[in-house]
Amino acid sequence: MERSKAQPYHHGQLREALVTSGRALLEEKGIRGFTLRECARRAGVSHAAPAYHFASIDDLLSELAARGFDELAVAMTTEANRAEGGAAGGLIGQGVGYMAFAAGNPALFQLMFSREANRLESAALTTTAEKVRALHAAAIEGVIPHASGEIKQRMTDFAGASVHGFISLLLDGQIGGKDSSRALKARGLSLLSAMAETVVRAGG
Amino acid sequence: MERSKAQPYHHGQLREALVTSGRALLEEKGIRGFTLRECARRAGVSHAAPAYHFASIDDLLSELAARGFDELAVAMTTEANRAEGGAAGGLIGQGVGYMAFAAGNPALFQLMFSREANRLESAALTTTAEKVRALHAAAIEGVIPHASGEIKQRMTDFAGASVHGFISLLLDGQIGGKDSSRALKARGLSLLSAMAETVVRAGG
DNA sequence: GCTCAATCTTGACGATGGAAAGAGGCAGAA
DNA sequence: TTCTGCCTCTTTCCATCGTCAAGATTGAGC
Structure with missing residues (x-):
C-alpha cells in the first residue's frame, strides 16, 4: 500500500494521538457515540492499531477519565490560588474551577x-479521583479548622454535593433552559456564595 | 418454527414487555451494555419485533427515562406527605424520596x-422532568413563601443541587467507599437537615 | 368466510469491538 | 555491516449490534 512520509508504517506517538482524538470524539459524539475505530481513523491508523496501546475501549475511556481528573485538580487549584477572601474565598474559587472545567468538557466530565x-476500576483513575476529593476536603478544613469531625464531613458532603449537583444539572439541561450564559454564571456564583456562607456558619 | 401456546405469534403486550425487560437490562448492564436485541430476547420475540413499538433504541431509552421521572415524582410526593415537621419536613421528605428512588434505580437515574x-428531545421526557422540578420548586415555596424571587431561586438551586449531587456522587462511588449502608443513610439525612436549615434561614 | 392491516419473523447490510496472523521497521548482537 | 528478534502496525476474520426490507401470521371488521 502506498504510504507518504507523513504516514509512516510506525506512528511513533500513537498512544498520545489516540488520547487526543478520543477526547475530541467524546465531546463531539458523547459517550454512546464514542467508538474505537473512529479514534483510530482520526489518528490515521488502522482500526486494530489501538489494541497494542489500549487493551480495550474501556481502557482508553479509563485513561481519558484519569487525565480529566488531573486537569480538574489543576483547574480547582489554579482558581483557588487566584481567589481573594482567605480560606472561604479559596473554597469558592475551587468551586469556580470545578464548574469551569465541567462546562468546558461536559462529555468528559460526565x-x-x-x-x-x-x-473500569483502573488504579490511575481511582488515584486521580481521590486527589480531587482530597483537595476539596482540605479547602473545607481551611475554612472551619476547629469544627468537629462530624461537622467537617457534613460540610464536605454539602459543599461538594451542591457544586457537583449544580453544574451537573446545568449541563444536563435540567437547570436554566433559556437563561443566558451570563445569567447562568451569576446563578452559579450565587450558589457558591450561599454554599460558602453555610460552611462558615457551621464552623461556629 | 414450532411455537407453544405461551409464545403465540402475536405477543399482545410487547410494548410493556420491552419496557420491563429493558429496565431490568439497563440496571444489569448499564447504559453502554444496553442493547435492543437483548431486550427483544428477554421479551421472547425476534430481534426486529421492537421496531414496530419503538422507532429506535433511543426511543425506548426515552420511554424508560420518562417513566423514571414519573416514578421519581411519585416517590418524592409520597415521602413528602408522610413526613412530619411542616413545610421544612416536607422538603426533607422530598429529598428522602429522591435519594431512595435513585438508590433503587441507579442506572435508570443516571x-x-x-x-x-x-x-433525545422527547416531549414526554421533557414534560415529566419538568414536573419533578415543579414539585421541588413548590416545596421551597412552602418553606419560604415570603422570600424574594431571587432568594427563592437561589435556594431552589442550592437545595436541588445538594440533594442531586450527593446521591449522584454516592452512586458513582465518589462518596463513602467503605461506609456501611446505615452510615451512608445517616450522612444523607445529615445533609438533608443541613440543607433544610439553610433554606429556612434564608427565609429570614 | 374474506380481506386487510397490524404484528411478528427471517434475512440482509454496514458498522462495531476484538482476536489471529502476517508485514514492516528499528535496535542490538554477531 | 548484516542478521536477528521484538515492537508496532495492517489485514483478515468473527460474533454482535441497530436498522431496513420482505414475507409470514393472525385477529378484527365487513
Whole structure:
C-alpha cells in the first residue's frame, strides 16, 4: 500500500494521538457515540492499531477519565490560588474551577462521574479521583479548622454535593433552559456564595 | 418454527414487555451494555419485533427515562406527605424520596440525568422532568413563601443541587467507599437537615 | 368466510469491538 | 555491516449490534 512520509508504517506517538482524538470524539459524539475505530481513523491508523496501546475501549475511556481528573485538580487549584477572601474565598474559587472545567468538557466530565467509569476500576483513575476529593476536603478544613469531625464531613458532603449537583444539572439541561450564559454564571456564583456562607456558619 | 401456546405469534403486550425487560437490562448492564436485541430476547420475540413499538433504541431509552421521572415524582410526593415537621419536613421528605428512588434505580437515574437523555428531545421526557422540578420548586415555596424571587431561586438551586449531587456522587462511588449502608443513610439525612436549615434561614 | 392491516419473523447490510496472523521497521548482537 | 528478534502496525476474520426490507401470521371488521 502506498504510504507518504507523513504516514509512516510506525506512528511513533500513537498512544498520545489516540488520547487526543478520543477526547475530541467524546465531546463531539458523547459517550454512546464514542467508538474505537473512529479514534483510530482520526489518528490515521488502522482500526486494530489501538489494541497494542489500549487493551480495550474501556481502557482508553479509563485513561481519558484519569487525565480529566488531573486537569480538574489543576483547574480547582489554579482558581483557588487566584481567589481573594482567605480560606472561604479559596473554597469558592475551587468551586469556580470545578464548574469551569465541567462546562468546558461536559462529555468528559460526565464520563468521569459515570457508573461506567466506576466499573473500569483502573488504579490511575481511582488515584486521580481521590486527589480531587482530597483537595476539596482540605479547602473545607481551611475554612472551619476547629469544627468537629462530624461537622467537617457534613460540610464536605454539602459543599461538594451542591457544586457537583449544580453544574451537573446545568449541563444536563435540567437547570436554566433559556437563561443566558451570563445569567447562568451569576446563578452559579450565587450558589457558591450561599454554599460558602453555610460552611462558615457551621464552623461556629 | 414450532411455537407453544405461551409464545403465540402475536405477543399482545410487547410494548410493556420491552419496557420491563429493558429496565431490568439497563440496571444489569448499564447504559453502554444496553442493547435492543437483548431486550427483544428477554421479551421472547425476534430481534426486529421492537421496531414496530419503538422507532429506535433511543426511543425506548426515552420511554424508560420518562417513566423514571414519573416514578421519581411519585416517590418524592409520597415521602413528602408522610413526613412530619411542616413545610421544612416536607422538603426533607422530598429529598428522602429522591435519594431512595435513585438508590433503587441507579442506572435508570443516571440515564434520566445524562447528556444522552437530553439529546433525545422527547416531549414526554421533557414534560415529566419538568414536573419533578415543579414539585421541588413548590416545596421551597412552602418553606419560604415570603422570600424574594431571587432568594427563592437561589435556594431552589442550592437545595436541588445538594440533594442531586450527593446521591449522584454516592452512586458513582465518589462518596463513602467503605461506609456501611446505615452510615451512608445517616450522612444523607445529615445533609438533608443541613440543607433544610439553610433554606429556612434564608427565609429570614 | 374474506380481506386487510397490524404484528411478528427471517434475512440482509454496514458498522462495531476484538482476536489471529502476517508485514514492516528499528535496535542490538554477531 | 548484516542478521536477528521484538515492537508496532495492517489485514483478515468473527460474533454482535441497530436498522431496513420482505414475507409470514393472525385477529378484527365487513
